[in-house]
Amino acid sequence: MRRKSFEDMPCSVAQFLEVAGEWWSMLVVRDAFLGVTRFDDFQSRLGISRNVLAQRLEHLTAHGVLERRPYQDNPVRYDYRLTDKGRAMWPVLNAMREWGDAWAAPDGPPLVVVHKACGHPVDTVTTCGHCGEPVGPGRVSAASGPGDPDRVLMPPGARAGG
Template sequence: MRRTSYEQMNCSIASALDVVGEPWTLLIVRDAFYGVRRFDDFQENLGIARNVLTARLKKLVEAGIFRKTAYRQRPLRHEYRLTDKGAALFTVIVGLKQWGDRYGAAARSGKPMDLVNRGDGRPLEPVLIDADSGQRLELTNVRAVAGPGADQGTRAFFERLAINRPAR
């Protein structure tokens, strides 16, 4: 069964979900961040059905998240390497990791994985900050407004929000 496409939505989150929103996809990308590159290694680590993995990898290559390169000619075997576009999903994976650490099973039993500085092994605690001001971004100090690519429907949505937003 084919899921609904978000292609018609004027929303960056929806367009991202069209690429990475299927089950298994972000776990495949996560494993690529760990250094997994070969089909059999993805399949063994994830326990994913081979046909599902084949379909997800094909879609990720078509979307420019991975590039597929041959590492052996006979028999022909490929590996999957993250592109710059794929590497840019790192912040998404880290954000999901943090959420899972705080609210998922890890909240009860402890984090299954930590991030450490590659150079000195020091534990890291990532935060989302504004590049210009260095201010930490949190729900309480950020609001969404229509951007330059917003269509009329999106602009109307944000205008309705502004009208209905209580004064502080």
């Protein structure tokens, strides 16, 4: 069953999901961040069928998240490397990891991300780009932006932060 496309929806979350919202996509991106680059390595680590993995890699490559680099000529085989667009998914992936650690890992985090400079675990902190103050639900508001000229995204009376 083919899911609905979000391609024409004027919403940045929907656009992200159009690229990376399929079940396996962020696990492929996770493994790419962990240094996995080859098809067989993705396949064996994820336990994903070869045809589904091929579709995910093709989709992520077509959307500029990964790039293919040949590493063998006969037959041609490729490494899959994160692009700048793919590396920009880091905060999303890290936030997903932290949510899973907090709400779905009763025995503790299965993976700890450590800051190389100081050796301590990394926590995602969202801050205001202007003043640097931490922000979160209840400390932000939302308004229609320039990408929503018809003001269709914000429901009447909507507020951000739950």
